[in-house]
Amino acid sequence: MLKKNFEFRKVLSKGKYYSGDNIEVFILKNNKSLNFIGLAISTKTGKAYIRNKIKRLIRENYKNLEKNLKDGYNIVFLWKKNKSTENAKYSTIEKDMKKIFDKANIIQENKEKI
């Protein structure tokens, strides 16, 4: 997990930007052997109950897709401000994340075979 404020700034300023229908993603290379995730959802999207729900859904999706990803990246997920919170469902987020990881060429298809 990313925790500190300067870590987020590095990723947001230097990382590459990808956008789905509801989610925005920033990705940076990291020289370590693990992936680090950061979640940031502003208070303007909703109240605390809704923000917690979105965080959980993103984390669940990431767990299911984590096996297929390459190692050594910092990834930051954001929620788009204009989108209504009714779209926050498991299936819609899954589509966005798959699209984005395809574009970014992070997916490692041969991992399971090896």
Place this chain on the structure above:
RNA sequence: CGAGUAAAUUGAAUAGUCGCUGGUAUACUCUUGAAAAGGAGUUACGAGAGGAAAGUCCGGGCUCCACAGAGCAAUGAUGCUAGAUAACGUCUAGUGAGGGUAACCUUAAGGAAAGUGCAACAGAAAAUAACCGCCUCUCUAAUGAGGUAAGGGUGAAAAGGCGAGGUAAGAGCUCACCGCUGUUAUAGUGAUAUGACAGGCUGUGUAAACCCCAUCUGGAGCAACACCUUUAUUUAAGAAGAAAAUGUACCUGCUCGGUACCUUUAAUAAAUAUUGCGUGGCUUGAAAUAUAUAGUGAUAUAUAUUCUAGAUAAAUGACUAUUUUAAAAGACAGAACCCGGCUUACAGAUUUACUCAUAAA
């Protein structure tokens, strides 16, 4: 059956797969260490958000502010009575006032005769009332000098109300009824209620304007505070010397009261600020559940049983199946030191007591 009032409860359940955060362990593996003990991971067991966790509007615990003390002032809060409570601006039971056909609901409800201020426009006049009108005297008349609050219209508010007597015209000037004020008797712990007697009753409204009276009130807040650690700055306990005051600084605006004060030296300590995926504070508590007793009730007492989140970029989720449902798991919504209340948001369901209306007997 319909319309409604009050109080209380609930806030989907079960199974499977994957995954998250603490706790426990004579468990297993690795590791630091002389040892005691500690750290990381795995496994097993068991636990894991609300009625409002929310707003931060009140009250308390707890911590610090010198040892947090006394008095006065100021500021602020409360304001019918009696009680409950650790405390409260909360709650309970009553009183008065207002609303509703009723069940029932609302109510910051002391003092305007201690003083000050304000009352726009309209109106003669907004608190020392004479514009029109009515009446008397002077006079041909106008005018002038007086008396008068019954009538007029203005306004949110107009000088106790209505009737009779009385009068030049009028007037609590007198009287009956009502209202008001005071005294007193009875009932009640009390607010107050009921009755009797007396006073003719000049003195509007506003205190959620200043103010007066009564009661209470030191300040800051777990990002408090304590400890460890990184870095920097400043200071001086002890020793020696100097100085000693109706002084200076701080604690609190003032008084009392309290603490400190200047110079030199070396080494250590302390203070302040700062660094940290730091540690504690952190969850056993005015605790929860059940029963009994006392009380109209808030609540109190006793007994038994239970241990029930403790995170820090912040844990409860996702998927599948079944049940309830006409169908869809759906409303409001996420603990952050902890309690007692208040306020606000809320789909659906259930229970109890009561009222009104309609119909029938």
Place this chain on the structure above:
RNA sequence: GGCCCGUUGGUCAAGCGGUUAAGACAUCGCCCUUUCACGGCGGAGACAUGGGUUCGAUUCCCGUACGGGUCA
């Protein structure tokens, strides 16, 4: 998480118990000019929201919503 402030036309803002709620920029119309700008005249447009006190509330009191500041 705690503690504090604020909300008046599209924007910046005065007012603070009373009569039509000042003013500036912007906007609309007319005039001026060959035209535009500048200038002149006129118009439209607001007290965040729900209750209470008061004869009367933008103002006083209480609640709610929204916005902002500060503390490691």
